[in-house]
Every structure is written in structure tokens, then in C-alpha cells.
Amino acid sequence: MAELKVEHLEVRYGDLVGVADISLQVEAGQVVALLGSNGAGKTTTLSAIAGLIAPSRGRIAWRGETISGQPAYAIVSKGLALSPEGWRLFVGQTVEQNLRLGATALADRSRQNALFDRVYALFPRLAERRRQPAGTLSGGERQMLALGRALMSEPRLLMLDEPSLGLAPALVETLYDTLAQLHRQGLTLLLAEQSIPLALAIANYAYVLQTGRIALEGPAAELERNEQVREIYLGVRANAGNQAQAR
Ligand SMILES: Nc1ncnc2c1ncn2[C@@H]1O[C@H](COP(=O)(O)OP(=O)(O)O)[C@@H](O)[C@H]1O
Ligand SMILES: [Mg+2]
Structure with missing residues (x-):
């Protein structure tokens, strides 16, 4: 059974439609990707799931x-935690204070020290x-720190909004290694x-969003091979060398 089920989600910003009709499912132990270009509705969807904005329709x-x-x-x-786009940290507060807010x-305050240890083991830099x-x-x-703060609530489901945005390629690789590690631990x-x-x-299954709707969905391995995804969303033309190599 799906742990998370979103049905016909609509979110409005006043007269503007943030997402028009999003349905998706996440099963326990899966990695599900929400893909789409700027303005497609990824942040709106995650914010609605996290309770940061109220849906106008759907469940x-x-x-x-x-x-x-x-x-x-x-x-x-x-047990649902969000590591938001742009991190939303309290910049005047220390690393530890930001983590404590997470x-x-x-429910069980006595878990806090164990969670600090876990986050610091995962990110010695912090x-x-x-x-x-x-x-x-x-x-x-x-x-x-944004990821660590989300982990401090001991989630079952971790939502990440564009974690690679603004990071140097080497850091992105390290970050994705960490995500894979968390997934292996059961998250x-x-x-x-x-960045599709x-x-x-890393994903098992993916949804491609386009102007607030699901344009395409399927197992990640299938979407990787899908010409429509490759052309429209992967920007294969800008990456023709890789395409030739893959064939
Ligand atoms: N605070 C807001 N006020 C008005 N419109 C918004 C707001 N946030 C997002 N939108 C609009 O909602 C749509 C989806 O945006 P968003 O969820 O941020 O997409 P993504 O995260 O995929 O880039 C876009 O058309 C965007 O302009
Ligand atoms: Mg966004």
C-alpha cells in the first residue's frame, strides 16, 4: 500500500494556479522523483504535502x-519532513540551534541526542x-544543514526540494551519495x-510535471530511455556527445 497518496491536488495562489491536478503515490522504501522545469509545480506540491500551503482541491x-x-x-x-528549496535556515542562529529546531x-524528546549524533556522523563538517x-x-x-534539520524530526519520508541547486558538481555527487546511504538505511x-x-x-519511479499537471510518469529506468523525456527535459541536444555514447 502506498504510504503517501496525493489525489487531484490543486493549489492556488490567489487567482493564480500553482498546481492544477497532481496525483502521485510513494511506497515505503522507494525513492520517487518529481521532475520538471522551473515553474512546473514541484515546490508547490511538496509545500502542500508538508502542510505549508493549503490545497484548494484534492486529497x-x-x-x-x-x-x-x-x-x-x-x-x-x-514522520514527513521537508528540506526546502533555498534551505530556509535561520542565518543568525548556530548550526546546532538550527538542528534543534528540526x-x-x-514526540519523544529523549531521542534528540541520538539524532544529533546521527546527523553529526553523517555530516562531520556540521x-x-x-x-x-x-x-x-x-x-x-x-x-x-537543511538536510540535517529535516532528519532531526526522525522522518519516515524525507522530501527534498532541489537539493542540488547552486552546488558545485563535486558537492552534488557527495550529496547524492548521502541520499543513497539514507535510502539504504530505510528512509x-x-x-x-x-537535474533529471x-x-x-537514484529514483525507482518518477513523475514529470508540466505546468501544474503530471505530463508523464513511470519507472525511472523507463523514463531514462523515453525519447520524449530525453528531448524535452534532459536537454539532450545540449549534450549530444553523451547521447551518441549512450547508443
Ligand atoms: N508565492 C507564489 N505566488 C504566486 N504564484 C506562485 C507562488 N509560488 C509559485 N507560484 C507559481 O506557481 C507555479 C508553480 O511554481 P513552483 O511550485 O514554484 O514550481 P517549481 O518548484 O517546479 O519551479 C508557477 O507558475 C509559479 O509562478
Ligand atoms: Mg521549486
């Missing part, structure tokens, strides 16, 4: 329970900088990306 269910309309803090405490929704304001961190470290991932080859390499 979001988590392990059989309708969660659409519930506030963000209630949703975090059910643990606010923990341990070194625990007393530094988040505003002094590099882009790569800020992404680690379910819902990953929004514009990256996301398809």
Missing part, C-alpha cells in the same frame, strides 16, 4: 489518514561548525529536481 493521505488541511507541525510529527516536533552561525556556512554546508525519499539525470539515477 493528501499519509498511511491511510487524510492530512491535507493539517498544519505543518502536525504533519512533521507524523527536532521541535519530536559537527565541526556546530557553534557557528548558519550564515557563515558555504552553500554545500547549508544544504547539509523513503521524495525528491524534486530539475541525477534524480533518475
